[in-house]
Amino acid sequence: MKYLLLAFIIILHTGLKGQDLNEYRAGEYRQGNVVLPFRILTPLSFDSSKKYPLLVFLHGAFEKGNDNQAQLNIGGRYFLRAENRSQFPAFVLFPQCAADDSWAYFETTLDSVTGMARSWYFPFKKEPTPVTGLLKKLLDSLIHLKNVDPSRVYIGGLSQGGMGVFDMVGRWPELFAAAFPICGAGKINTAKNFAKSVALWIFHGEKDDIVPARFSREYFKQLKKLGADVQYTEYPGVFHNSWVNAFAEKELLPWLFSHVKKAY
Numbered sequence: 001m002k003y004l005l006l007a008f009i010i011i012l013h014t015g016l017k018g019q020d021l022n023e024y025r026a027g028e029y030r031q032g033n034v035v036l037p038f039r040i041l042t043p044l045s046f047d048s049s050k051k052y053p054l055l056v057f058l059h060g061a062f063e064k065g066n067d068n069q070a071q072l073n074i075g076g077r078y079f080l081r082a083e084n085r086s087q088f089p090a091f092v093l094f095p096q097c098a099a100d101d102s103w104a105y106f107e108t109t110l111d112s113v114t115g116m117a118r119s120w121y122f123p124f125k126k127e128p129t130p131v132t133g134l135l136k137k138l139l140d141s142l143i144h145l146k147n148v149d150p151s152r153v154y155i156g157g158l159s160q161g162g163m164g165v166f167d168m169v170g171r172w173p174e175l176f177a178a179a180f181p182i183c184g185a186g187k188i189n190t191a192k193n194f195a196k197s198v199a200l201w202i203f204h205g206e207k208d209d210i211v212p213a214r215f216s217r218e219y220f221k222q223l224k225k226l227g228a229d230v231q232y233t234e235y236p237g238v239f240h241n242s243w244v245n246a247f248a249e250k251e252l253l254p255w256l257f258s259h260v261k262k263a264y
Helices: 002-011 076-080 082-087 130-142 160-171 188-194 214-225 243-247 252-257
Strands: 024-031 034-041 052-058 091-095 107-110 117-121 148-158 178-182 199-205 230-235
Touching (some): 034 076, 052 130, 052 160, 076 082, 091 130, 130 160, 148 252, 160 178, 178 252, 188 214, 199 214, 230 243
Parallel strands (some): 052 091, 052 148, 148 178, 178 199, 199 230
Antiparallel strands (some): 024 034, 107 117
């Protein structure tokens, strides 16, 4: 039943125009007691005889929950823009992480005065977090549908979602053609897992006081050393909301959709 449900959600097109978030059709994927709510946007002028890219976007900490709506708060309208949908038709998937889970494992020590993270640790465990493991199964289902091009699967995310981007390309580099983590972080030595197979454009704000920019700088430095197809944009004077700047980059989507997986 779940495969039939996914196929139905993907081929369904509402016909609504403009910035109506209801164009993102609602669904859920479950395994045992773990449920992954998601919203998915169908390509504009969907043609059932064609294959389209699949773009996954991972939200940050404040969009966690189970309402299957909050994950669209940041980025949802960006991918709904008429010019983006017409120039880059794609399936756009917004999964939602439960409040008690995370896209990637991380540990912090908080400052008792400011409440801000004082130190960070990123254990790259053998198994992914429950929600990320379920997301991988959902993606495996989607890429086998006739209208999804498995050579053009992309992933982006912000803050904890940016951490999820680094985690997922580190675990399954064979799945993604390109990725764009925004104000993310992770275990730097996982760069060797995806340096040769996934193109990255990394974004961060110079004055980020939530997730320090040094994590993105270190990833970029390591990926360059490994000969990766990578670029890094750091915004001077910008704090944690660097996604505002990243979504204003005119070349982001042209860069992203220009990448095709060489071997799948």
